[in-house]
Amino acid sequence: MRKAVVGAALVGAAAVCAAAALVVRHRMKNSSKWAKAMAIIKDLDDKCATPLGKLRQVADAMTVEMHAGLASEGGSKLKMIISYVDKIPTGDEKGLFYALDLGGTNFRVLRVKLGGKEGGVMQQEFEEVSIPPELMVGSPEQLFDYIAEALAKFVATESEGLHAEPDKQRELGFTFSFPVKQTSIASGTLIRWTKGFKIDDAVGKDVVAELTKAIKKKGLDMRVTALVNDTVGTLAGGRYYHPDVIAAVILGTGTNAAYVERASAIPKWHGPLPKSGEMVINMEWGNFRSSHLPTTEYDVALDQESLNPGEQIKNHVLLQIYEKMISGMYLGEIVRRVLCRMAEEAGFFGDVVPEQLKTPFILRTPDMSAMHHDASPDLKVVGTVLKDVLGVPNTSLKVRKVIVDICDIIASRGACLSAAGILGILKKLGRDSLKQGEKQKSVIALDGGLFEHYSKFRECMEDTLKELLGDEVAGTIVIEHSNDGSGIGAALLAASHSHYLEEEEYY
Numbered sequence: 001m002r003k004a005v006v007g008a009a010l011v012g013a014a015a016v017c018a019a020a021a022l023v024v025r026h027r028m029k030n031s032s033k034w035a036k037a038m039a040i041i042k043d044l045d046d047k048c049a050t051p052l053g054k055l056r057q058v059a060d061a062m063t064v065e066m067h068a069g070l071a072s073e074g075g076s077k078l079k080m081i082i083s084y085v086d087k088i089p090t091g092d093e094k095g096l097f098y099a100l101d102l103g104g105t106n107f108r109v110l111r112v113k114l115g116g117k118e119g120g121v122m123q124q125e126f127e128e129v130s131i132p133p134e135l136m137v138g139s140p141e142q143l144f145d146y147i148a149e150a151l152a153k154f155v156a157t158e159s160e161g162l163h164a165e166p167d168k169q170r171e172l173g174f175t176f177s178f179p180v181k182q183t184s185i186a187s188g189t190l191i192r193w194t195k196g197f198k199i200d201d202a203v204g205k206d207v208v209a210e211l212t213k214a215i216k217k218k219g220l221d222m223r224v225t226a227l228v229n230d231t232v233g234t235l236a237g238g239r240y241y242h243p244d245v246i247a248a249v250i251l252g253t254g255t256n257a258a259y260v261e262r263a264s265a266i267p268k269w270h271g272p273l274p275k276s277g278e279m280v281i282n283m284e285w286g287n288f289r290s291s292h293l294p295t296t297e298y299d300v301a302l303d304q305e306s307l308n309p310g311e312q313i314k315n316h317v318l319l320q321i322y323e324k325m326i327s328g329m330y331l332g333e334i335v336r337r338v339l340c341r342m343a344e345e346a347g348f349f350g351d352v353v354p355e356q357l358k359t360p361f362i363l364r365t366p367d368m369s370a371m372h373h374d375a376s377p378d379l380k381v382v383g384t385v386l387k388d389v390l391g392v393p394n395t396s397l398k399v400r401k402v403i404v405d406i407c408d409i410i411a412s413r414g415a416c417l418s419a420a421g422i423l424g425i426l427k428k429l430g431r432d433s434l435k436q437g438e439k440q441k442s443v444i445a446l447d448g449g450l451f452e453h454y455s456k457f458r459e460c461m462e463d464t465l466k467e468l469l470g471d472e473v474a475g476t477i478v479i480e481h482s483n484d485g486s487g488i489g490a491a492l493l494a495a496s497h498s499h500y501l502e503e504e505e506y507y
């Protein structure tokens with residue numbers, strides 16, 4: 001019995017030891033997994049670092065590329081597109097104008113009644129229509145017919161107070177937020193699609209001609225008098241209210257900037273010099289690239305697997321890489337890629353990598369933002385997004401905190417880089433320093449969902465810009481949210497370039 005008891009005790013002791021060893025091994029395994037996961041994050045953090053010195057190099061590179069892109073066609077990856085907008089709205093515009101704002105998964109149709117200096121924007125109406133995903137990758141006819149249909153329906157709802165004059169053709173400002181080589185204020189050919197659109201047949205075609213064809217098919221009496229990028233529309237919309245607006249930046253699904261240049265300072269402009277002396281330039285800064293950009297393997301992989309990949313030369317030349325590091329279409333996807341690697345290489349979410357986590361673009365930037373802003377003590381929102389969106393249930397607080405850190409690394413890098421881009425523009429315009437005795441104020445009109453809804457991104461961008469500029473200069477720069485400026489701006493540009501105005505604006 002005793003023996004047996006001893007035996008049993010021995011067996012028991014052995015079992016306890018084995019179990020303890022298992023727990024220790026498990027812990028060791030877990031802690032080495034954790035260490036591996038932390039190493040992945042440390043590496044990410046190092047590669048994404050944006051110290052002020054690096055941001056200054058990025059800003060300088062942006063200024064250099066701006067000069068190069070202005071000097072000649074193809075002189076830089078920055079397209080520096082001449083917008084033909086040389087009459088920025090002054091406030092004198094009068095009458096009823098339409099706008100169509102297309103640049104993402106939704107488009108908007110608007111009409112505004114302008115009442116000149118006294119009246120301003122007297123009345124406006126708009127409607128938002130979403131684009132079925134199949135039309136984003138279909139044929140140009142399908143897309144433009146669909147848009148013209150919505151436009152016709154909208155025109156049909158003109159009311160007593162807001163209708164076109166009987167003897168006048170309706171005029172439309174068309175905001176088309178993709179890279180377009182403008183050939184005049186009301187024509188331009190599509191260079192390539194961005195932001196998830198891929199209608200190959202439309203590339204190289206005049207988008208106004210395509211839209212006009214569709215408008216005619218619907219029997220609408222309407223003429224496109226201005227074709228503008230959303231940055232250009234936002235700039236015009238901003239300038240309407242603030243004469244000191246010198247540039248506009250979009251931080252949304254995509255990112256881009258436009259600014260007001262001296263027409264005489266554009267070597268590649270061969271047209272007559274406008275009396276205003278000004279010309280708005282659409283930079284298409286999403287395609288900016290520089291060896292100073294803090295690029296990671298996640299960015300390279302994202303680029304190569306995107307709808308618009310760049311050529312991969314020495315693992316580094318990527319298409320629209322600045323946009324892919326900054327804008328709303330991509331931030332969530334970068335975070336997902338980091339998490340996926342941590343799951344695969346460090347078992348961060350357990351032994352099985354959930355299928356959802358492996359699905360590209362499943363983590364949208366609004367979800368990333370919700371996690372990043374989660375202020376609850378147990379990071380409830382993070383837990384919910386992980387479970388519902390990425391298929392990772394039951395996460396510990398420790399794991400959730402790590403997720404917030406990753407969101408912070410990726411969002412901060414994007415925000416800092418966009419601040420550096422703005423500094424690049426200010427440098428180009430000589431507004432990054434104070435001139436003796438001059439009282440200068442520079443307003444930059446900002447718009448886009450990322451800027452509007454992702455507060456931590458916006459704050460980081462604004463704080464970084466201030467730091468880069470220093471207190472004194474920062475005091476002369478105003479970032480102004482130009483809410484939905486691109487639509488109104490297009491209508492205003494249709495007005496300032498109206499077909500009914502006399503053409504006497506050139507020397």
Ligand code: GLC
Nearest residue numbers: 177178179194254255256286
């Ligand atoms: C993309 C487009 C650009 C647009 C920007 C913001 O970068 O190429 O034309 O201005 O998105 O919508």
